[in-house]
Amino acid sequence: MNNKVVFGQYFDTNSWMHRLDPRTKIISLFLLMIGVFLIKNLYILIGFFGFVLLLVLSTKIPLAKFLKSLRMMLFLLFFTTIFQVLFNKVGTKLASFSLTMTVLTLSISVILLISYFIIIKFIKKFKLLLLIAFMLMSLYLQSEVITTRVLFNYTIEVYSKGLITAGFVIVRIIALILISSLLTLTTKPTDLNNGLESVLSPLEKIGLKTSILAMMISIALRFIPTLINEADRILKAQASRGVDFKEGNIGQKVVQIISLLIPMFIVSFKRAEELANAMEARGYIPGEKRTKLYVLQFKTFDYLSLGFSILFIIFGIISRGYFANTV
Amino acid sequence: MGINFQEVSFAYYIPRKKRLPINFILRDINLHIDFSGEFIAIVGHTGSGKSTLVQLMNALNLPTTGKVIIDDKVITAKPKFKLKNIRKQVGLVFQFPEYQIFEETVLTDIMFGPKNFGYSLEEARERAIEAAKIVGLEEELLNRSPFTLSGGQMRKVAIAGIIASDPQVVVLDEPTVGLDPKTKEELLLFLEKLNTEKNKTIILITHDMDVVGRFCKRVIVMKKGQVVFDGPKNELFLREDLKETYNLDYPEVMQIMRNIRNKLNIDLDVCQYTAYDAYCELKRKLGDKNE
Numbered sequence: 001m002n003n004k005v006v007f008g009q010y011f012d013t014n015s016w017m018h019r020l021d022p023r024t025k026i027i028s029l030f031l032l033m034i035g036v037f038l039i040k041n042l043y044i045l046i047g048f049f050g051f052v053l054l055l056v057l058s059t060k061i062p063l064a065k066f067l068k069s070l071r072m073m074l075f076l077l078f079f080t081t082i083f084q085v086l087f088n089k090v091g092t093k094l095a096s097f098s099l100t101m102t103v104l105t106l107s108i109s110v111i112l113l114i115s116y117f118i119i120i121k122f123i124k125k126f127k128l129l130l131l132i133a134f135m136l137m138s139l140y141l142q143s144e145v146i147t148t149r150v151l152f153n154y155t156i157e158v159y160s161k162g163l164i165t166a167g168f169v170i171v172r173i174i175a176l177i178l179i180s181s182l183l184t185l186t187t188k189p190t191d192l193n194n195g196l197e198s199v200l201s202p203l204e205k206i207g208l209k210t211s212i213l214a215m216m217i218s219i220a221l222r223f224i225p226t227l228i229n230e231a232d233r234i235l236k237a238q239a240s241r242g243v244d245f246k247e248g249n250i251g252q253k254v255v256q257i258i259s260l261l262i263p264m265f266i267v268s269f270k271r272a273e274e275l276a277n278a279m280e281a282r283g284y285i286p287g288e289k290r291t292k293l294y295v296l297q298f299k300t301f302d303y304l305s306l307g308f309s310i311l312f313i314i315f316g317i318i319s320r321g322y323f324a325n326t327v
Numbered sequence: 328m329g330i331n332f333q334e335v336s337f338a339y340y341i342p343r344k345k346r347l348p349i350n351f352i353l354r355d356i357n358l359h360i361d362f363s364g365e366f367i368a369i370v371g372h373t374g375s376g377k378s379t380l381v382q383l384m385n386a387l388n389l390p391t392t393g394k395v396i397i398d399d400k401v402i403t404a405k406p407k408f409k410l411k412n413i414r415k416q417v418g419l420v421f422q423f424p425e426y427q428i429f430e431e432t433v434l435t436d437i438m439f440g441p442k443n444f445g446y447s448l449e450e451a452r453e454r455a456i457e458a459a460k461i462v463g464l465e466e467e468l469l470n471r472s473p474f475t476l477s478g479g480q481m482r483k484v485a486i487a488g489i490i491a492s493d494p495q496v497v498v499l500d501e502p503t504v505g506l507d508p509k510t511k512e513e514l515l516l517f518l519e520k521l522n523t524e525k526n527k528t529i530i531l532i533t534h535d536m537d538v539v540g541r542f543c544k545r546v547i548v549m550k551k552g553q554v555v556f557d558g559p560k561n562e563l564f565l566r567e568d569l570k571e572t573y574n575l576d577y578p579e580v581m582q583i584m585r586n587i588r589n590k591l592n593i594d595l596d597v598c599q600y601t602a603y604d605a606y607c608e609l610k611r612k613l614g615d616k617n618e
């Protein structure tokens with residue numbers, strides 16, 4: 001097999017975190033995530049954030065990999081910030097801008113908005129930065145130009161609480177994303193699955209079949225590349241029968257999709273049946289106890305990490321009592 | 328009129344970083360295939376790039392460098408025209424029919440191709456019925472669901488689905504694998520008929536040297552992404568170093584003829600591909616001697 005498609009984001013640098021037991025990572029990082037929410041003090045939170053950054057650096061994974069998952073959340077961050085800054089009216093007033101919407105500035109703003117949408121068609125990068133730039137331009141115009149007919153006046157007021165809450169939200173979300181990326185970047189999907197199975201195994205006692213679930217996940221992981229290959233073949237087979245996926249009206253589109261879906265189902269079911277037979281032939285019984293080829297084993301470093309995370313959580317809880325809601 | 332490969336190299340993936348090497352699956356392919364009357368076998372090890380090569384012939388794969396000229400349309404890495412017409416001229420049948428069969432009845436499934444290529448519903452139906460007849464599907468099967476058919480029948484449906492669009496070239500990727508001997512024989516015979524009576528070019532990928540010997544005229548041997556032999560089959564099979572250079576076997580009948588020739592040390596025309604031809608040749612040469 002030389003068409004190995006690696007799934008998930010796993011990036012191998014063989015750092016200390018890569019070598020940790022997946023269970024350690026799942027539990028510790030889960031504890032850290034809880035910690036993010038426990039901390040109520042902005043300075044402690046920033047200190048904690050620094051710690052997460054140190055963890056990130058210690059994995060030796062290029063930062064671009066982390067930034068990639070951050071980028072997806074940019075819009076969310078952006079809007080929560082805007083909302084907090086604009087609408088949170090608690091605390092001391094820090095600044096206020098009075099703005100005037102006139103016919104001229106309104107039309108210019110609209111033009112700016114339209115040109116933004118045209119420009120992002122051509123410039124794929126820095127969309128968000130562009131949007132911010134355009135909005136600032138529009139706001140600036142409204143604070144300066146008052147010559148033509150005035151439509152309405154309004155003021156934007158920024159309060160301290162709004163800024164702080166925005167800061168909290170930003171740091172928390174970024175920290176959460178970094179922590180979850182730490183897990184997915186340093187753990188292979190299969191290890192992650194094994195770890196989860198083991199961590200969740202107490203749930204078997206209350207009747208949840210976590211081992212079957214884990215088996216399903218690992219089979220799914222194994223078959224994603226295979227099914228992508230099959231989909232590619234089906235696509236080609238139909239293309240050589242004259243299906244042109246780039247064109248067609250809605251009716252034709254429906255037929256095109258059916259012509260892909262039905263073979264996809266047939267092939268998947270066939271694969272599933274073959275696999276089920278092969279598994280049964282090798283003695284797999286769902287839910288029955290199985291031994292593992294690679295037994296997960298805690299090492300000293302795992303105990304250290306776990307101990308540290310637990311200490312950290314305790315610290316987080318105590319810190320609420322001492323520094324509660326300061327700033 | 329035909330398919331022309333000019334210095335074609337092909338890679339499935341081009342790494343985004345410029346300095347990484349490109350993993351070329353095919354390298355420096357030069358070929359000419361006529362639109363009429365050829366019967367070509369493509370042979371070679373698994374993974375040598377046979378399937379990749381035939382997918383370049385109907386623009387399912389686009390050349391990474393070099394060009395493929397089909398009819399007189401030049402296909403490069405980024406063609407500026409619709410590729411559909413090319414796929415009508417060069418029909419490609421994949422190995423596994425389940426990758427393409429999806430309609431409710433055999434007939435509508437065979438009609439799917441012609442309909443896509445712009446034939447009217449009536450024309451498509453006529454062509455489908457004719458194609459079904461050519462591949463030897465019984466009439467009562469036409470209204471059955473294709474999924475109730477046997478593997479061999481399904482493959483016939485898949486082939487009919489291609490030849491119903493009346494392509495000039497029919498390319499088949501390992502069409503005989505997993506078929507029972509009778510269906511295999513039928514399939515090869517109607518391909519031969521298509522070749523001789525309708526003057527279509529047939530290209531098939533196969534590992535079966537007996538099939539190559541009996542049916543094909545020209546052989547293309549692939550090795551590690553390159554064409555290492557391209558010529559008439561007799562020229563290939565007359566080589567003494569077939570095993571060493573190309574890792575290929577002689578057709579069974581020919582192997583026997585070679586053994587007889589070497590044992591008896593007589594002048595035999597060893598290029599015989601059926602038992603009957605071999606018998607005639609032996610009778611001609613040995614008969615003389617015995618008398």
Ligand SMILES: Nc1ncnc2c1ncn2[C@@H]1O[C@H](COP(=O)(O)OP(=O)(O)O)[C@@H](O)[C@H]1O
Pocket residue numbers: 002003232339352371372373374375376377378379380
């Ligand atoms: N869709 C694909 N994506 C990436 N690599 C592929 C794909 N199809 C085939 N290959 C690779 O191309 C090489 C040649 O494959 P193929 O053309 O199928 O050979 P053959 O048909 O002679 O067995 C193989 O190394 C295979 O792994």
Ligand SMILES: [Mg+2]
Pocket residue numbers: 377378379500
């Ligand atoms: Mg192949």
